[in-house]
Structure formats: structure tokens, C-alpha cells
Amino acid sequence: MPTAIVAGATGLIGRRLVSLLLESGDYDRVHVLVRRPTGVRDARMVEHxxxxxxLSSARGxxxxxxxxxxxxxxxxxxxxSREAFRRVDHDYVVAFAQLAKALGAKHFAVVSSLGxxxxxxxxxxxxxxETERDLQSLDLPRLVILRPSLLTGERAEFRPGERISQLLLGMTSPLLVGKLGRIRPVSDQQVAAAMLRSVQGDGPAMQVIQSEDIRSV
Ligand SMILES: NC(=O)c1ccc[n+]([C@@H]2O[C@H](COP(=O)([O-])OP(=O)(O)OC[C@H]3O[C@@H](n4cnc5c(N)ncnc54)[C@H](OP(=O)(O)O)[C@@H]3O)[C@@H](O)[C@H]2O)c1
Known part of the structure; x- marks a missing residue:
């Protein structure tokens, strides 16, 4: 059985993803790298x-x-600050990919963004x-980049801008067809499920999954 490693396991998508990994029964070990506990109790999960x-010191x-x-x-x-944002969304993501490669990961799936x-x-x-570009330069065995539009799901933290966008896009969602389908919101569950499905079977060394394709991957 394969072993998985997850970064971002306490977040909206990450929590869904960990549930799906465990529910799938396909993994005998799920490592999660966190800065606070997930609260998940499962003998197959190892929290670090x-x-x-x-991050490189987690290797051992x-x-x-x-x-x-x-x-x-x-x-x-x-x-x-912008610098602190970049540290997480760029530096930590690239460092995690380097760690995953060093640990022998054959597949790296990452959530990026529409646009x-x-x-x-x-x-x-x-x-x-820039994060996508720098991940591509790492020469990972297989890299899957998901680019969701606005996310929907139950978030503990209140994000006013996200909430307003959800309301606006939610109301107009039935009208978002054709080329506009790419901005239709996607749920945390849909993104997590697409991440999990992306590891099944062979695929190209580099694949970008656009928001409108996340439901159908
Ligand atoms: N929100 C949207 O509509 C939207 C749309 C498109 C793409 N995306 C992208 O999708 C991805 C996942 O989004 P999400 O909403 O699931 O994220 P989220 O709920 O904000 O969760 C983010 C995860 O990153 C961790 N994290 C944040 N800052 C950290 C730090 N300084 N050190 C260590 N870990 C840190 C969080 O850990 P803690 O729990 O410890 O904070 C959490 O596990 C993100 O890259 C986001 O930019 C979001």
C-alpha cells in the first residue's frame, strides 16, 4: 500500500483531503506536516x-x-504582510516539494489558483x-497543479471578501456557462477529490487541471 504525505492538513481543502485519503482505504500511512494538531484520530495517520x-529537517x-x-x-x-504571504504560498510550498522529492514521492499534487x-x-x-514555475524547475517525477476558482466550504475563519464573492458568484452560478464556467466556484470536497483521483493511473510528468475540469478529473 502506498504512503501519503500532506501539508496544509488543517485547512479547508487539506482537512477534506485527509478524510478522503483515510476513507479510501488505499493508504497504510498518512503523514501530515502541521504547526497545530488536526484533531483527527486514526492509527494510520502520523502527525509531525x-x-x-x-522543512528539510523533517526528512529523518x-x-x-x-x-x-x-x-x-x-x-x-x-x-x-506580502512578504509573509509569499513565504507560505511560495517558499513553504517549494520547500515541501523538495522534501517530498527527497523522500521519494512519485507524485506531487498542489493547489494553486485560477489565473x-x-x-x-x-x-x-x-x-x-512563480510557485508553479519554481515547482516545475524541481524536475519532480510527476507534478499535478490544480487551479481552482473561488472555493466554497465551511471555514472557521471569517473572510469577508471571500464570503461576498461566494454570494455573488453563487447567485450567478447557473449563468456561468461556456467560457465563464471557468470562474464558477468549486467546493473543497471537489478539489480534494480531484487531488486524490489525480494519483490514480499514469499521467504526464506535468499536468495542470483548470478549475472547470476539477469536477471531471
Ligand atoms: N480561498 C479560495 O477561494 C481559493 C481559491 C483558489 C485557490 N486557493 C488556494 O487553495 C489553497 C488551499 O486553500 P484553503 O482555503 O484550503 O487554505 P486554508 O484553509 O487557509 O488552509 C491553509 C493551510 O496552510 C497552513 N498554513 C497557513 N499559514 C501557515 C504558516 N505560516 N505555517 C504553516 N502552515 C501554514 C494552514 O495551517 P494552520 O491551520 O496552522 O493555519 C492550513 O493547514 C491555498 O493555496 C489557496 O491560496 C484558495
Whole structure:
């Protein structure tokens, strides 16, 4: 049975993903790298409380892994500054991919964002694009990048901007067809399920799953 490793396991998508990994019965070990407990009790799960600035030092504690999943991320507001946001959404993600590669992961799936582009003037999307670019340069055995539109799901933290966008896009969702289908919100469950499905079977060394395709992967 394969072994999985997850970063971002306490987040909206990460929590869903860990549930799906455990429910699938396909993994005999699920390692999660966290800075606070997940609250999940399962004999197959191993929680590692780590310093994300020193991720490489987790190598000895984890051991070999097959599939790696990254749902790390923050907001500029939560992080406190653009620099702190970039540290999480770029530096920690790339460091986690390096760790996963060193641990032997054959598959790395990561949540990015609709519109990620290293050349854009939008700071958030530029960081996401730079992260994608730098992940590609790591020469991972297989890299799957998911680019969801706005996420829906039960979040403990109140994010006013996200809530307003959810209401607006939720009301207009039936009208979002054709090319507009790409901005239709996707749920945490749909993204997590797509991450899990992406490891099944063979695929190209690099694959980008756009938001409108997340439901059908
Ligand atoms: N929100 C949206 O509508 C949307 C749309 C498209 C793409 N995305 C992207 O999707 C990804 C997942 O989103 P999400 O909503 O599931 O994220 P989330 O709920 O905010 O969870 C983020 C995860 O990252 C961890 N994290 C944040 N800051 C950290 C830090 N300084 N050190 C260590 N860990 C840290 C969190 O740990 P703690 O629990 O310890 O904080 C949590 O496990 C993100 O990359 C996000 O940018 C989001």
C-alpha cells in the first residue's frame, strides 16, 4: 500500500483531503506536516509538528513516501504582510516539494489558483504563478497543479471578501456557462477529490487541471 504525505492538513481543502485519503482505504500511512494538531484520530495517520522554515529537517522523521499533496496557503491579511504571504504560498510550498522529492514521492499534487501567472501585475496571482514555475524547475517525477476558482466550504475563519464573492458568484452560478464556467466556484470536497483521483493511473510528468475540469478529473 502506498504512503501519503500532506501539508496544509488543517485547512479547508487539506482537512477534506485527509478524510478522503483515510476513507479510501488505499493508504497504510498518512503523514501530515502541521504547526497545530488536526484533531483527527486514526492509527494510520502520523502527525509531525514541524517548523516550516526548516522543512528539510523533517526528512529523518517521516521516511519514504509515494504520494505528496500540498494544500498550504494563507492570505495577506492573515499572514500580516506580502512578504509573509509569499513565504507560505511560495517558499513553504517549494520547500515541501523538495522534501517530498527527497523522500521519494512519485507524485506531487498542489493547489494553486485560477489565473496563476508569474507575469501578472496582480500580486497574489503572480506569487501563485512563480510557485508553479519554481515547482516545475524541481524536475519532480510527476507534478499535478490544480487551479481552482473561488472555493466554497465551511471555514472557521471569517473572510469577508471571500464570503461576498461566494454570494455573488453563487447567485450567478447557473449563468456561468461556456467560457465563464471557468470562474464558477468549486467546493473543497471537489478539489480534494480531484487531488486524490489525480494519483490514480499514469499521467504526464506535468499536468495542470483548470478549475472547470476539477469536477471531471
Ligand atoms: N480561498 C479560495 O477561494 C481559493 C481559491 C483558489 C485557490 N486557493 C488556494 O487553495 C489553497 C488551499 O486553500 P484553503 O482555503 O484550503 O487554505 P486554508 O484553509 O487557509 O488552509 C491553509 C493551510 O496552510 C497552513 N498554513 C497557513 N499559514 C501557515 C504558516 N505560516 N505555517 C504553516 N502552515 C501554514 C494552514 O495551517 P494552520 O491551520 O496552522 O493555519 C492550513 O493547514 C491555498 O493555496 C489557496 O491560496 C484558495
Amino acid at each position: 509538528t514541524v517548523d516550516f522554515n526548516e 522523521d517521516v521516511g519514504p513516501v509515494d504520494h505528496a499533496f500540498c494544500a498550504l496557503g494563507t492570505t495577506i491579511r492573515s499572514a500580516g 496563476a501567472d508569474p507575469g501578472t501585475r496582480n500580486f497574489y496571482l503572480r506569487v501563485k504563478g
